[in-house]
Amino acid sequence: QVQLVQSGAEVKKPGSSVKVSCKASGGSFSSYAITWVRQAPGQGLEWVGGIIPVFGTANEAQKFQGRVTISTDDSTSTVYMELTSLSSDDTAVYFCARGGYDYIRWTYNAMDVWGQGTTVTVSS
């Protein structure tokens, strides 16, 4: 059974960048989509973006366009999410999650496997 293991907590200064990793263990995610979802303290879930590893194509929520880069390293079954120009509003737990992908309609499906979450704190 595949598990998604994320990198450890990060503390960053405003204006800097953070890169969070998500490694698949016990299986591959090449035929799935990997999405990133964040949750600010005490708040709900917010989609950041996603990637289709088999194609290497990524897209992101409009809110994060120009600020987020999602990439994949097939050799290590790892997906990365880099967020730049950090502000205190980016303080959140960032989750990666695996879901299906409809290759005919080019649409994401629901996410059935989640990473444990990575806390990113932005503070001066």
Next chain:
Amino acid sequence: EIVLTQSPGTLSLSPGERATLSCWASESVSSTSLAWYQQKPGQAPRLLIYGSSTRAAGIPDRFSGSGSGTEFTLTISRLEPEDFAVYYCQRYGRSLLFGGGTKVEIK
């Protein structure tokens, strides 16, 4: 831009009672593109329902989903102690969108 609104914000019930959670969409959502998740404090979300009404693997049959168009419902037939949590609806497709969540708390 489509918005998902969940109601109520908080539901106070006792174990054994029935819980009915609503998810309203500002425009029509395909019933094949609606999911429900459960999240407990300090944990990642857990997929309960996809395609509006299909239970994910390992999900007990006390959880059921229904609805179409702009109105969707998650029903927990008899609350177990482990069911007290926050529940989110989600529309998936070319992008992903979550509702604001409903907290089910012990009365």
